[in-house]
Each structure stands twice: as structure tokens, then as C-alpha cells.
Amino acid sequence: MAENSFQIWDDAIHTAPDQVKRIASAKKAATSPSSIDRESKTGVFEGSGKEPYHVTLESCTCGDFRRRKLPCKHMYRLAMELGEFGGDFAKGTNKNVVSHGQIKFEEAVDEIEKLPEAAQRDLQRVFFWNPNPEYMHIREVDDVSKALETCPIVEVKEASLTERLKLMKKTDIIHALKEMSVEYPKLPKEELIQWCVENAPSIAAYAPKRCIVAPAFCVSKLYRSIYTYLARKFDWNNSYDIFRDKEGVFVIPYGAQQVKQPDGQYVYDFPNDEVTDMLNKHHCNRCAGGYVTKARE
Ligand SMILES: [Zn+2]
Ligand SMILES: [Zn+2]
Structure with missing residues (x-):
């Protein structure tokens, strides 16, 4: 076997601008290999x-090499991985591995539209706050959470006992422990909760039932678009505006922009993008045909 078969390429080619670009891409985490065979150098x-x-x-x-x-x-x-070409490369997940697990925005919206409106409004909050790792969308176990369980763009998990006990007042926790005839230590609330989880898990029967709704991996690139879709569908913005010679605050659909029509009238319309395309597809574009501001009630 050749000692270093990459040397079949003349050193001079690696400085050509088109090659420099490829070398830069090669270093990115997004170009990480699925596997390397060091022996066969493949x-x-x-x-x-x-x-x-x-x-x-x-x-x-x-295709590029072809x-x-x-x-x-x-x-x-x-x-680079074999140490036969210089360069610090970043390790990570290949971007195609990520995108293969992803669903298209249109498919995500189709799934959203299968849900009742209350569940769609819940999704809006889930996708507004995520991917902030500090945020946890904790909610009641009810018809809405049952509907969300069927939706592939979110994961619905049972909330931990700790999370559920946090929702109780300390006096209610103590009341429950007394009813359970459990002897408990005198502790501040947070430590008492931890003590309960470890020593009296059957207190779960007294804790409110809650679940946690989190975005599924298959939409990890779509948080922004999904949120925007739902906000344009449901939310209102205030607009300081002049409307029929009256100046004041009016409400307009969230994200709508003022556009002048051929007759000189101003109306509101959504930006021409994939989110608006989906609003049109599902007949919920509130700006279809141009939205005219209404005085706030
Ligand atoms: Zn193959
Ligand atoms: Zn290639």
C-alpha cells in the first residue's frame, strides 16, 4: 500500500481558491465522518x-469529485482525520445526519393543523421558549396534553415527582405526609421535597399530575418557523397608525407589515415567505387580500 496516497495530489493544487474553500469546509464539525477505517485509509x-x-x-x-x-x-x-493533511478540524455531527432526522416545515405545519386550537396555542409557548435550556413547559394532564401526545413534533413526558411537588404549598406537602402517617424531618421546602422523593415517593398520589412538553428532535431546525406560524395565526400586535384620518392604536395580526395598494389605500400583509405560504395552505392567513386595521375595542 502506498505510504501516503494523498500525495498523489500535487501540493500546488491545495492553494487554489476552489480548493481552499473545500479545505475550510472539511474542517467544520458539519463535515464529520460517520466512520473512518485507518487501515484501508477510507x-x-x-x-x-x-x-x-x-x-x-x-x-x-x-458529485463534487465526480x-x-x-x-x-x-x-x-x-x-486530516488520518493525519495526512494539516489542519485543525472540529468534531461533531455531520449536518446530513442532523437533517436526515428532520421533517420539513410543511410536514410540521400539517401535524400542527391536526391538533385542536388549544393544543396549537400550547405549542406556540413551547416553541417560543425553546431551545432555552432553562425553560420547561410543564402543564396539566388533560385533553390538550393527550392531543399533544399524538403529535410527532413534540415529546410529552410525565413530570418528575420533584417538579410536581414544587407546585404544592409546603403546608399541603406536610398535610399529605401527616395523612400518610409518615414521620418527616423539619426542613425548608426544597429540601423537604428532596426528602419526600427519596423517602416517601407514595406522596405522588397527593401531588398534582403534570407533564412536560418539549420539541422533538425532528424539528430542531424549525423552532423559529413554527413559532412564527402560530404567532401569525393567533397573535395581535398594537400598531400606532393613522386610520381613516383618526390617529391612534390599532390592532393588527402579529408580524403583518403595512403595504400600499394600487388605489393608494394602506393595508397590512404578511411577508412573502414559507410561513405565509403555509397560512394560505391551511386557510388561516388573516391578511389574505390585505388586512385593514380596526380601532381597538
Ligand atoms: Zn453504500
Ligand atoms: Zn466527496
């Missing part, structure tokens, strides 16, 4: 299609 990289790319130091099955017959980003990355 690698497998997830591609945008179904079939992954099979990569050697001399060739690659990707077209150019020059090292593609996969080959550079393989050479």
Missing part, C-alpha cells in the same frame, strides 16, 4: 441523499 460520510459517500484519499463518490476530479471536502477531511 471513510464513510453521510450525504444529502440516501446513500452515504464512500471516500478514499484518491477518490470520492460525491465533476472536478480534484479532492473534495470529504477527501480533505479523511486526509
Whole structure:
């Protein structure tokens, strides 16, 4: 076997601008390989299609190499991984691995529209706050949470006993412990909760039932779009405006922008984007045909 088969490529090519770009892409975490075989000096990289790319130091099955017959980003990355080409590369999840687990925005909206309105409004809060790791959408177990359980864009989990006890007043926790005839230590609320979880888990029968709703991985790229869709569907904004010569505060659908119509009249419309496309598809574009501000009630 050749000592270093990447050396079949003349050093001079690596400084050409088109190669420099590929070297930069090769270093990114998003170009991480699925596997590397150090002995055969080959690698497998997830591609945008179904079939992954099979990569050697001399060739690659990707379209870029097929077209150019020059090292593609996969080959550079393989050479870097094998220590045969310099460069600090970032390790992580290949972007195609991420996107393969993703659903399209249109599919996400189709799922949202299968839900009752109350559940859709709940989703709006879930997607507004996430991915803030501090935020946990904790809610009652009811018809809405049951509907959300059927929805593939969120995960509904039972809230932990700790979370449920936090919702109780300390006096109610103590009342429950007394009813259970459990001897308990004198502790501040937070420590008492921890004590209950460890020593009296049957207090669960007294704690309110709650569940936690979190976005599913399949929409991890769509938080913003999903939130915007629901906000444009349900929310109102105040608009300082002049309307029929009256100046004041009017309400307009969230995210609507003022546009001048050919007749000189001003109306409100949503930006022309994929979110608005979906509002139209599901017949809930409140700005369809131009929204005219109404005086606030
Ligand atoms: Zn294959
Ligand atoms: Zn390639």
C-alpha cells in the first residue's frame, strides 16, 4: 500500500481558491465522518441523499469529485482525520445526519393543523421558549396534553415527582405526609421535597399530575418557523397608525407589515415567505387580500 496516497495530489493544487474553500469546509464539525477505517485509509460520510459517500484519499463518490476530479471536502477531511493533511478540524455531527432526522416545515405545519386550537396555542409557548435550556413547559394532564401526545413534533413526558411537588404549598406537602402517617424531618421546602422523593415517593398520589412538553428532535431546525406560524395565526400586535384620518392604536395580526395598494389605500400583509405560504395552505392567513386595521375595542 502506498505510504501516503494523498500525495498523489500535487501540493500546488491545495492553494487554489476552489480548493481552499473545500479545505475550510472539511474542517467544520458539519463535515464529520460517520466512520473512518485507518487501515484501508477510507471513510464513510453521510450525504444529502440516501446513500452515504464512500471516500478514499484518491477518490470520492460525491458529485463534487465526480465533476472536478480534484479532492473534495470529504477527501480533505479523511486526509486530516488520518493525519495526512494539516489542519485543525472540529468534531461533531455531520449536518446530513442532523437533517436526515428532520421533517420539513410543511410536514410540521400539517401535524400542527391536526391538533385542536388549544393544543396549537400550547405549542406556540413551547416553541417560543425553546431551545432555552432553562425553560420547561410543564402543564396539566388533560385533553390538550393527550392531543399533544399524538403529535410527532413534540415529546410529552410525565413530570418528575420533584417538579410536581414544587407546585404544592409546603403546608399541603406536610398535610399529605401527616395523612400518610409518615414521620418527616423539619426542613425548608426544597429540601423537604428532596426528602419526600427519596423517602416517601407514595406522596405522588397527593401531588398534582403534570407533564412536560418539549420539541422533538425532528424539528430542531424549525423552532423559529413554527413559532412564527402560530404567532401569525393567533397573535395581535398594537400598531400606532393613522386610520381613516383618526390617529391612534390599532390592532393588527402579529408580524403583518403595512403595504400600499394600487388605489393608494394602506393595508397590512404578511411577508412573502414559507410561513405565509403555509397560512394560505391551511386557510388561516388573516391578511389574505390585505388586512385593514380596526380601532381597538
Ligand atoms: Zn453504500
Ligand atoms: Zn466527496
